[in-house]
Amino acid sequence: MHEVSVVSDLVSAIINELKKYNVVSVEAVTITVGKLTNLGSEQMEFAYEIMTRDTILEGSKLNIEEEDIKLKCDACGYEGPAKNLDFGDSTEHFIPVLACPKCGGHVKIIAGQTCCVKNMNIEEAN
Numbered sequence: 001m002h003e004v005s006v007v008s009d010l011v012s013a014i015i016n017e018l019k020k021y022n023v024v025s026v027e028a029v030t031i032t033v034g035k036l037t038n039l040g041s042e043q044m045e046f047a048y049e050i051m052t053r054d055t056i057l058e059g060s061k062l063n064i065e066e067e068d069i070k071l072k073c074d075a076c077g078y079e080g081p082a083k084n085l086d087f088g089d090s091t092e093h094f095i096p097v098l099a100c101p102k103c104g105g106h107v108k109i110i111a112g113q114t115c116c117v118k119n120m121n122i123e124e125a126n
């Protein structure tokens with residue numbers, strides 16, 4: 001399960017970061033997950049709950065925000081969302097086309113392929 005290793009990295013990064021502060025408790029952690037990462041939010045929440053046991057993060061809520069895919073075209077300068085392959089309306093799944101929707105040129109992915117911590121609600125000791 002891909003989610004487990006991602007969440008495990010995330011949790012240890014957060015715990016390391018929290019060591020810099022005098023944290024009493026953590027209420028919530030908000031992360032952004034790019035749509036290209038193919039990470040399932042349910043699996044991530046589940047992994048998070050297990051991996052934060054007996055840590056400062058135990059009992060904190062994991063908020064997951066999806067980040068849309070954003071492309072930038074080398075050729076025409078297009079910057080914006082990717083076009084998806086059309087499967088009709090029978091599926092929730094989507095496959096983004098990683099080419100420029102305008103000119104079909106080569107694109108760089110500038111958003112949507114990473115998973116990172118956006119913010120944390122922490123309570124610090126005085």
Ligand SMILES: [Zn+2]
Nearest residue numbers: 073076100103
């Ligand atoms: Zn283009």
